[in-house]
Amino acid sequence: MADFTDEDDALLAELGVEVEAKKASSRSPQEERIIAGFEDIQRFVDEHGRAPQHGEDRDIFERLYAVRLDRLRTLPECRSILAGFDRQGLLGDQFAALEADGEELGDDALLAALGVEAERPDITELKHVRSSVEKQAAEEVANRTRCEDFAKFKPLFEKVQRDLDEGVRHTRPFEMKAEIEPGRFFIVSGQKAYVAEMGEIEITAQGRTDARLRVIFDNGTESNMLMRSLQRSLNKDEAGRRITEPVAGPLFADQPEEGDEASGTIYVLRSKSDHPMVAQHRDLVHKIGVTNMGVKQRIAGARLQPTFLMADVEVVATYELFNINRTKLENLIHRIFEPARFDVEIRDRFGRPVVPREWFMVPLFVIDEAVNRIKDRTIVNYVYDPMSATLVERAQ
Structure with missing residues (x-):
């Protein structure tokens, strides 16, 4: 050419x-x-x-x-x-x-x-x-559709707005997916959103939990979206907020009084791990945590998560919370039992070493006593003594 x-x-x-x-x-x-x-x-x-x-x-x-x-x-x-x-x-x-x-x-x-x-x-x-x-x-991306039964949700939005106006509720930045559960209110894309229903918890290919939600918006629409989709929307929205529960009520109670708002659950778990240290002390080794979701939902996919020792778990005790700061309560419980923290290193599914921080070598009856002392607010006078396996009064 x-x-x-x-x-x-x-x-x-x-x-x-x-x-x-x-x-x-x-x-x-x-x-x-x-x-x-x-x-x-x-x-x-x-x-x-x-x-x-x-x-x-x-x-x-x-x-x-x-x-x-x-x-x-x-x-x-x-x-x-x-x-x-x-x-x-x-x-x-x-x-x-x-x-x-x-x-x-x-x-x-x-x-x-x-x-x-x-x-x-x-x-x-x-x-x-x-x-x-x-x-x-x-x-x-879930398409919003007209909410046919919005009449029953409209009073909820009106009450939430009154609570905000009166300072009974507040808004704060959204932090984590665990905050998303039925009965919670959020602000996303400038609209109030109410999580009305949650389907069965599923485990993704990455070992994470997810579920289908029914979310009602204050403009009369609704969406059948995934929990992780709502999480992403809230995280991407600079103005995305969580609407808190009412701040009135007792510090801690077994049963709610009229007007109380449920805050979550203290859960106590035993591991089914075959790790030698766990197997040797199985009746004493407990995970103590606080969650604002159902315990069944919280432990879904436990065998894929380092925090659960990469093994299934057994729920041995639960205690309902009302109108209480879950994070502060969990920190308090962990400080009490710090002397008995269970130090064990495991490998996550990528082979990386992990040392979970919420496991303690504590008898179940002592955990139950600690919860009762939290109820009557005397826990501040006690610490856990691992030698005697009891709560003892602090030295004056």
């Missing part, structure tokens, strides 16, 4: 004839995919003014881009390919180690996220990873 001169090229260009075919084929398909993946990250940076970040509260695409950027920074061949495209200096930062979200994807999925084909069936191609991501993202 004859070579074209510059004048020939100019004439062909005027005629609309493409003459860049040789340049288009100068890169391999793998290099093109790496560049395309990097351009996705650059568009994110252009739109948000920052690099993508890891974190459970981040959008699924941002988390994917963060993992992809980590890999691009650590792979010399990728840095070489992208050197001329890095107009934002994204590859010049100190190399970042992969975080947990990245590790959960696995090596093949990470390579696929980069557009790099592993030498195995086409399941690792980027298009399949994107399809999976799109499915998860689509799961987060």
Whole structure:
């Protein structure tokens, strides 16, 4: 084929004839995919003014881009390919180690996220990873529909607003998924949202809990969304808030009085782990925690979670809470039993060492006594003595 001169090229260009075919084929398909993946990250940076970040509260695409950027920074061949495209200096930062979200994807999925084909069936191609991501993202977007029985929820919203006006309730920043349960009120996208119902708890592929919710909004609409979807919406909304329960009522009680608002549950668990130290002291080793969700929901998927020693558990005692700060109460209980904290190191599902902090070598009857002393507020005078396995009065 004859070579074209510059004048020939100019004439062909005027005629609309493409003459860049040789340049288009100068890169391999793998290099093109790496560049395309990097351009996705650059568009994110252009739109948000920052690099993508890891974190459970981040959008699924941002988390994917963060993992992809980590890999691009650590792979010399990728840095070489992208050197001329890095107009934002994204590859010049100190190399970042992969975080947990990245590790959960696995090596093949990470390579696929980069557009790099592993030498195995086409399941690792980027298009399949994107399809999976799109499915998860689509799961987060639940269409709102008209709430046919809104008449029964409208008085609840009106009462909540009165409580806010009178200072009986307050709003505070949303913190964690555990706050989402039936009967709770939130503010998301400028609207009050009421969690009316929660379906069965399910375990995701990452070992996390999730459930389908029925969420009613104060504009008369409702949504059948996932718990994690509501969590993401609240985390992404800078004005997203949790509406607290009424602040009146007793510090602690077995049964609520009229007007009391349930706050949660103290739960005591025994582990079914076959770890030698656990098996040796099974009747004494207890996890003591406080939750604002159902205990069954809290322990779902226990065998996949380090905090439960990567094993199923048995519920041996529960105590209902009313109008009390759960976090402060849990800290109090843990301080009392600190001398008996059960120190054991286990491996999580990624093989990383973990030392759970909520397990104690304490007889169940002592835990029950501590709860009773919390009720009558005499607990401040006592500490736990592991030598005698009893609560003893503090030295004056």
